[in-house]
Amino acid sequence: MVTRLSIISILDKVCEGCLFRKQPRTTFKSHMHMRTKEVLHVVYSNVCGPFEISSLGKNQYFITFNEYSYTEWLYLIKAKSEVFFYLQKIQYFGGKAK
DSSP: OOOSSOOOOOOOOOHHHHHHHHHHOOTTTTTTTOOSSTEEEEEEEEEEEOOSSTTTTTTOOOEEEEEOOOOEEEEOOOOGGGHHHHHHHHHHHHOOOO
């Protein structure tokens, strides 16, 4: 048995903002290619950082790439400006980054 539970009263009026925020968002599937059957056709990436403590190589960020074949790459980088270089590197080696 629950004790000291306050009485919940139902409001007669609900604000529009509350109702709008509770609306479900539309899916991205109609806007993006979510499924592919080709390697490197769709590549997802994430950049994380900067971190307060740098790695031994003075890197403050890391970037990950994921694609269709469930291959994942992780690179330690010093600045966000290096992202494009690593994306080109993955594409150059045809998904077999070295």
